[in-house]
Amino acid sequence: MKKQKIEDIFSSMEDFSSVPPPELWSQIEEKLDKPKKKKRVVLWWSAAACLLLGLLLPSILHFTASSENTNLNNGNLENNTNSVVIDKKTNNVHTGKDLNRNKNTDKAIDSLNENSPKNQFNSESQIQVEETSVAETNSENKTSKRDSKSDVVVPANTANQSVAYQNSGSSEEKSIVRSSKKSISGNNTRSSNKGISEERIAFGKQSKFNSTAKKQLSNSIFEEQLTPKNSKNIAFTNQGYATNNNPFTNSNASNSNNAVLGKTENKRTDKAVIIKDDLKITNGLSKTDSMQLAELQNLEKGILAPEKEKEEKEKKDKLLNKQEKWAVAVFAGVASSENTRNEKTLGNVNDSKQSNSYGVKTKYSINKKWAVGSGLKISELGQSVANVSYLSAKSNAFFNPGTLNADSNNSPVVSADPSSQGYLFISNSTKEALKNENVQTGKLDQNLRYVEMPLEVSYSVFNKNKASINLNTGGFVGKLISNNVALDGHSIGENINANDYVYGSTLSSTVQYRVYKKTNVFVEPAVNYYINPLNSQSFNQFQWGLNFGLNVNF
């Protein structure tokens, strides 16, 4: 009696199959008909979270800054009794304004733009499954559960069994031929070869053993979809195929004998899951047939192997090139305009000003490393000057802004809002000279909001697994869309020195992480330099920013 290891005893279970209950298909159909919603929801939530984060940060920063300013102003007002009440009020208004301003809404891009299903199958094609030849077979026919359940008529002792399938609507007989052979267990070359577990399924018309079976199943399920991998593929089938009038028959040749296998370790391949033919049709082959089959298959392998490798490489390269050329991103973040050159307005240092920015951008990958990008971004450049001295018509009935023209070089020229009163800004030195009781001090905020269009070049410095880091640099052009000058939180008009168009340069780094399929989240620290925000007055020209966003590749 033969000795067996546990693995040998269970080897018959390797190709175990069982016909599923019929109701399962209808349940699958139901599930397929349901639209995919969950993933969309997740993406929308991610987009919303990014935007919220981007918009909340500047608000928090601004709120903190405002409360600090309130303390500062209160301190100043101790020496200026005339405007205590006004200042307190204005600060309150200011804070309220900021909160309102941050209630921006933005539209997120539908990031679920799935690739249109690529047609990967072509007509005239065949899937052919190749397997190494049969050497030793066990002559026992085991009756499997699958066999007992199936309706397939498998003629016993046919030279090479195949399960044929006839399309009920067609007069032509088609067969699904699966030649399955196990390799010689002692053949090390083959056992180390991937081919031991490779298979090629031939969906073809009836074809004959030892003939180059080029007739393939024209009306098979893959008829329109399967791409011919290699026209040199040969389908080896036997004349003795089985036919069945059922519209569809299951592959049921598992009554084939299992070859005596050598050490299982020899059969291990590098693939995680080894594809095994479910049809083990080995028992009917004559020695001559086996030899011929083996020879032909070896020959075919020899011819196909290098070509296959090349094709695979080319395919992979093409896929890489084709895939993910474009990316669309939506982002929002915080920005801060900085005074890098210690410039002053009316003798007071220009302070930084926080704002928010948001937008969309698109990127096109030229190759693996380089990409170009553009988009639209709403951004705000600003500055804040504390303790600015001014004369107001409200507190001085005889004041005529036109009569005093102090420090015009460094003073913001304001085109007054019709509703606001006239103000004259004076420098610290003039203030001392005037010694006028009506001279007040306040905080002067100037905001210039732009819609910008950047043009960037991007270089990938790191790309591994799901994470990537890119360095981006480029320039931008911006169109002024909002221009506001506010004194102690009250808008007093526009700065007429502001240029309608602004130019600048940008440098940023994108740290990106793939969260789902082709969707990434990213964080992007950036620095921008505005060349010409104002004509003659000093202004914060340097801006740093931190954007958070969602990016979809396609």
Added chain:
Amino acid sequence: MKNDREGQLKIYQLFSPVLYGICLKYMKNEDDAKDVFQEAFVIAFQKISQYKFEGSFEGWLKRIFINKLIETLNKKKKESFFLDVFDPDTDFIEEEELEAIPIEQEKLLEYIRDLPDQYRTVFNLYVFEKMKHREIAELLKISEGTSKSNLNRAKHILQKRILSIKNFKIA
């Protein structure tokens, strides 16, 4: 192809017996096997456009099913799914050779399904999918030692079950 119901049905008819057989081998009870079978088929049809002709279509389907089965088994067990302690004294059980007597597939399936989840999974991957311990360890996020000990324990249990059959003897 994605929404070609007729084509999907044909694929289902062609591959469902093998794939359902896999589900039965990995899941302890039939209801769970049915659930995974349905879910995995839905995933396969939804992702069919991602099939790149690298390997056979059946192999591609099997990978989807096995991944889904492992995901489901992992979800079922909140605590550590796999035995992490490798004990060389008990885990290297000498495998005895048994006399060859045919056993029905139904019986063998029963033995496999009676194994604890962790042993069954490793046994299935090693014996039927021909995966190496390194690959199993990567897939299941366990150590190679754990994979080996789980396999040995699975074999030991199965050996006992088989020996309990009257005609079976140690050769």
